[in-house]
Amino acid sequence: MGNKNKLAIITGATGGFGYSYAKHYASSGYDLLLTARDTPKLNAISTELREKYNVAIETVSADLSLKKDIDMLANRFVSLERIDALINSAGYSERSLFLNEDMEQVESMLNVHIQSTITLVHAVLPVMIKQRGGTIITVSSLAAFAPAPGSSIYASSKALLNSFMQSVYMEVQQYNIKVQSLCPGLTHTGFHKGAGIESVSKGKRLWMEADEVVRASFRALKKGKVIYVPGSMNKVIRMLTQFSPRRWYYFFAGRIARQFA
Template identity: 35%
Template sequence: MTMNDKKGTAVVTGASAGIGKIYARRLAKRGYDLVLVARRENLLDEVASSVRAEFGVKVQTLVADLAIAADLDNVENLFASDDSITLLVNNAGTSTLGSLTAVKQSEVDAMTGLNIGALVRLSLAALRKFNEKDSGTIINIGSVLGFHTLPISSIYSGTKGFVNNFTRGLQDEVAGTNVKVQLVLPAATATDIWELSGVPLSALDPTSVMEAEQMVDAALAGLDQGETITLPSVEDVQLFADYDAARLKLLEASQNGKSASRYLSAR
């Protein structure tokens, strides 16, 4: 049995550039065959050719715009038809940054459809397959903006907040099985999503921006270490532990059938 047989096939969405492209290269180096999904065919073919030549793995490409129902169907069907798939990287996403009055409805629909709708459908398609085999890995790319919003990021932050909570729910569902679900929460990362969003990278403090290679390497190191939630740029992991403990404490405090005393004066 070859290394590729052992690893199986990884499906990577948004694989034509940026984070997805780096995941494709890193997973191929680890011995995975690949199905690379993106809407930009010329860039996708370049990535596939480069990976085949350098790593000698099987690379299939699937040109798909995951905001289009028929294209999303084609990608979803992969999980039912290909038993070799063992890993999904849900990386495809889009962002338009601007005030709510300036963002077009079509841009809002694109963000919610791709960042939420496509990710959910592919996660569940993979989960059904992996549950059958009691084996497999789902990696969902969220964002630290799932914890926070800016005046120009209300929609994007909302979609990433959904990804954060949805993925944590998946993790609870697979607890006690051999299926792994990792939530990756990068901060600013140097990819073309910034130019596409309307905010150029040059507008950011360069010391706050991580290279895509470093981000993916940190995320995969976190996966290897058994992390379910990986914050590639956060040095002090206790910060997240404290945040999560406070979140649970607040949830526990909300389980009360009486209104808080500060509201009683309204009677």
């Protein structure tokens, strides 16, 4: 891949937020490096965006639950001369009480959410610091503020990402590197169906579209918001989870969340 145009790297590019970010950057004239584990879908999206926006696109098939694939991607990123954006969008959720968790599955989730993000951010920072600019966005979750039964690993991994991204921001802001931890709530991406959460009619006001969330993400990025919760209802939920007396929160959140466990 040449280095004439700006380059955006996007993990989890085959659906949901990753696909929306890919469309945004391609429409802005960025070349893309897209990675996901679904090779046929990755190739189809690459062809679609290349033909529609006339940009150069490299695809790398990788399973971020595997450390060897994380390291493979990091080595590829280190070899690049220019990186203008890294979007850490890969992620998934499973509903299970912690006692019933399979430890191999726990390790896989931690690799996808935490190990891959930390490793890939570490790989791109030298390039961004050298060029004195860049953007790093990690897709976290509203769940980072709302620990609940059935999501002990998922929620805690997202909380760690928020802390990590804030620390990185404070370390690199002097180099004109923009950093954001995006904390969406319920979004139509296919993600929540995998976690057993359906968009029932009575809860439709809580749901957003992926493209809508990504547009809001970029508006917040321009304003320098490092931790960003899109959507007015999601902002209310965040405030309630953070400022409600803990005893009340444990009682009500526990009762609501147990139906998914």
